[in-house]
Amino acid sequence: MICVSILLSLYSWHLDVVFGDVVKITLMEGHSVTLHTDVTELKKNDVIQWAFGVQSPDQIIAEINRDVNMTSSIKKRLKKNLQVDDQTGSLIITNITTEHTGLYQVTIIRNTLQNKHFKVSVYARLPVPVISRNSSQCSSSSSSSSSCCVLCSVLNVSHDVSLSWYKGKSLLSSISVSDLNIRLSLPLEVEYQDNNTYRCVLNNPITNLTQHLDITHVCHKCSVCVCCLGRTEAVIRLVVSAVVGVATVAVLVYDVRSR
Structure with missing residues (x-):
C-alpha cells in the first residue's frame, strides 16, 4: 500500500490519519498543501487522476496519462490554485481558500489500481474581537x-x-x-x-x-455621563444664545428710542 504524506506550508496545521486510508487535513486560508502520492517517478503507461468530490468525469480536476505521453492536465474547476508534479503525480494547492474544502481522491493506475482519499477543511482567517x-x-x-x-x-x-x-x-x-x-x-x-x-x-x-x-x-463611570454631558452642553449653549439674542434686541430698542 502506498503511504500518503502531507506537506503543509509555514503555519499551524493538524493531520489525522484514520482507517480506510482517508487523511484529514485542516489548515487556514492563504497557505499551501501538497498531497503526495509517494510515487518516486512515473513510468510509461502510468495514469494519475485527481478528483474533487465523488469521482466522475465531470469531477476530475487533474490528470497525467503516460500511456498517451500526456503531461499534467488541469481541468477548469479550481484551476487557478492547482499544480501537478509531472514526475510524481502529487497535487499541489497554493493560496488555498475555503472553496477548496472537500473530499479529494487520487486514482493511481500502475501495475494495479489504487485509490487514496483526502478530506480537506479550510478555515477563513479570524476577525479581531x-x-x-x-x-x-x-x-x-x-x-x-x-x-x-x-x-x-x-x-x-x-x-x-x-x-x-x-x-x-x-x-x-x-x-x-x-x-x-x-x-x-x-x-x-x-x-x-x-x-x-x-x-x-x-x-x-x-x-x-x-x-x-x-x-x-x-x-469608567464617567463614560456613563458622556451622552448626558453632550445634551447639557447643547442646552447651555442654546440658553446662552437666547440670552445674548434678547440682550442684543434690548440694546437696539434702547438705542432707537434714545435717538
Missing part, C-alpha cells in the same frame, strides 16, 4: 450602579467558530456558530473595582484570537 460597553445586553435585575456591562462581538465569522469569556483560566460563558458570515456577540457583567483578568477569545479548530478587557478604559 471587539469589546465595548453595552448596558442593554445586561438584565436590569442583575445590573447595579457598581457594575458594568460589556459586550464582545465579531462580524463575518465562518463555520465552527466559538466566542468565549474567561476569568483568568476559568471559562465563564461561550457561544458557537455553524453558519457563515454572521455576527457573534457575548455579554459580560463586571464590577467597576474588579481586579480580575477578563479576556474574550474567538477560536476555531486551527487557531484563536484573544482580546483582553481593560475595565478602567471601558467601564
Whole structure:
C-alpha cells in the first residue's frame, strides 16, 4: 500500500490519519498543501487522476496519462490554485481558500489500481474581537450602579467558530456558530473595582484570537455621563444664545428710542 504524506506550508496545521486510508487535513486560508502520492517517478503507461468530490468525469480536476505521453492536465474547476508534479503525480494547492474544502481522491493506475482519499477543511482567517460597553445586553435585575456591562462581538465569522469569556483560566460563558458570515456577540457583567483578568477569545479548530478587557478604559463611570454631558452642553449653549439674542434686541430698542 502506498503511504500518503502531507506537506503543509509555514503555519499551524493538524493531520489525522484514520482507517480506510482517508487523511484529514485542516489548515487556514492563504497557505499551501501538497498531497503526495509517494510515487518516486512515473513510468510509461502510468495514469494519475485527481478528483474533487465523488469521482466522475465531470469531477476530475487533474490528470497525467503516460500511456498517451500526456503531461499534467488541469481541468477548469479550481484551476487557478492547482499544480501537478509531472514526475510524481502529487497535487499541489497554493493560496488555498475555503472553496477548496472537500473530499479529494487520487486514482493511481500502475501495475494495479489504487485509490487514496483526502478530506480537506479550510478555515477563513479570524476577525479581531471587539469589546465595548453595552448596558442593554445586561438584565436590569442583575445590573447595579457598581457594575458594568460589556459586550464582545465579531462580524463575518465562518463555520465552527466559538466566542468565549474567561476569568483568568476559568471559562465563564461561550457561544458557537455553524453558519457563515454572521455576527457573534457575548455579554459580560463586571464590577467597576474588579481586579480580575477578563479576556474574550474567538477560536476555531486551527487557531484563536484573544482580546483582553481593560475595565478602567471601558467601564469608567464617567463614560456613563458622556451622552448626558453632550445634551447639557447643547442646552447651555442654546440658553446662552437666547440670552445674548434678547440682550442684543434690548440694546437696539434702547438705542432707537434714545435717538
